[in-house]
Amino acid sequence: MAAYAVPFDVRCRANLSSMSMNKKTEQQEHHMPPANLSRKLPSARLLAIAALVAGASSAASAEELVGWAHPAVQxxxxxxxxxxxxKYEIAVNFNTPIQYGNPDGWLFRLQAEANMGYWDARSGTNRQNLMEFGLTPILRVEKRGGYFVPFLEAGVGLRLLTHTSTSDQHNFSTAFQFGDMVGLGVGFGKNAATEVGMRFQHISNAGIKEPNPGTNLYTGYVRYRF
Incomplete structure (x- = not known):
């Protein structure tokens, strides 16, 4: 039996078709990402988002601790x-750049406070009201890291009074006075911006001139930091 010969042009077309299919397969294999890579991409995106959030949080924390940047009214x-x-008082309080410790734990910091107060004399003879102007550096230690930020504070500052007595029974000789203070309080809310506290304050002229009876003030205050 004579063998049937496949025409040459048919063989060429078959070979070209086979080569084309092989080339497409190679291209698909070349461009197709590995199966495990497609699974890793979402995880990489999540890690990038988490890093951005953590960076933003750290930046906010650092900004909060920058000295002089966020004054508080009191x-x-x-x-x-x-x-x-x-005594009725308003004040402006600043965090200075001087601080030591852990921003998410125990932190020591130096604050500066300027105040203006009105003394309302309510007893004694020849009563006299007066104004007080003061400036006080304050050493403060606070426990950060939670919603509530408790703190202790102490300071020694200068006072200038518009009169030297509030009554005949309370004559303190000089308009220039010193103000010593110890206190405690707690901050809360976003960035612990709201604070409430109590202080004991002693105002006197430190014996520069007699009489020097001193003035002991028990103080409560509320403060908001911008």
Missing amino acids: AAFARDTDHGIN
Whole structure:
């Protein structure tokens, strides 16, 4: 039996078709990403997002601790029970750049506070009200890292009074006075921007001139930091 010969042009077309299919297969294999890579891509995106969030949080924390950048306004009421004085006070408080410790733990910092107060004399003879102007550096230690930020504070500052007495029974000789203070309080809310606290304050002229009875003030205050 004579063998049937496949025409040459048919063989060429078959070979070309086979080569074309092989080339497409190679291209698909070359461009197809590995199966495990497609699974890794979402994880990589999540890690990138987490890093951005953590970076933003750290930046906010660092910004909060920058000195002088976020002043606080304060309103206070104080009472001297020995001499019958009510004091109404407003103040501006600053965090200075001087600080030491862990921003997410125990932190020591130096603050500066400028205040203006009105003394309302409510007892004694020849009563006289007066104004107080003061400036105080404050050493503060606080426990950060939670919603509530408790703190202790102490300071020694300068005071200038518009009169030297509030009554005949309370004459303190000089308009220039020193103010010593110890206190405690707690911050809360976003960035612990709201604070409430209590202070004991002693104001006197440190014996520069007699009489020097001193003024002891028990103070409560509320503060908001911008």
